[in-house]
Amino acid sequence: MARKANKPIVVGVDRSTAAREALRWAIDEALVRDCPVHAVVVWSVDLTREPPWHPVEKIRARHARELDATIAEATRGRDRLPRIVPMVVEGAPAAGLIEVSRGAAMLVVARRAGQWVRRALMGSVSSACVKHAEVPVVVVPPAMETPESADEWLVDENISSAGPPRNS
Secondary structure (H helix, E strand, C coil): CCCCCCCCEEEECCCCHHHHHHHHHHHHHHHHHCCCEEEEEEECCCCCCCCCCCCHHHHHHHHHHHHHHHHHHHHCCCCCCCCEEEEEEECCHHHHHHHHHCCCCEEEEECCCCCHHHHHHHCCHHHHHHHHCCCCEEEECCCCCCHHHCCCCCCCCCCCCCCCCCCC
16 A cells, blocks of 8 residues: 555644644654654533633633644754644534544544543544544553543453353
């Protein structure tokens, strides 16, 4: 299969550690493919963080500063970098990433540790991107810091793989 030359790698970025890892992965892959990285933060007005009277441009500027800081953190100490294009997009996170990734080489998103109940009830950005993106999606798993940070169910070694646990 022919490589899609110079199409950008789109990566969803926020201030989380998981997103920084996804950005680092995308940068490494872009160096191999010799293509740019589009680092994208998708935002909407969050009334829990910003009073409704704050100008939208001020909120957008804050997201742009945070994106620049995240890019700086992810690229610190590297000898080589691909071209990195910061993009600040207003909208719902999954829909915004899916839209920006149209025509890209791939979309890279992070999967956050923990919060499995919230994701089970409300869905997640990474799940929506996997289901609906028109390009390949890479989901970068979180670094495991402690067993408690895992978002998977712990496996009980006493449970048979053939069925539910038996009462003794």
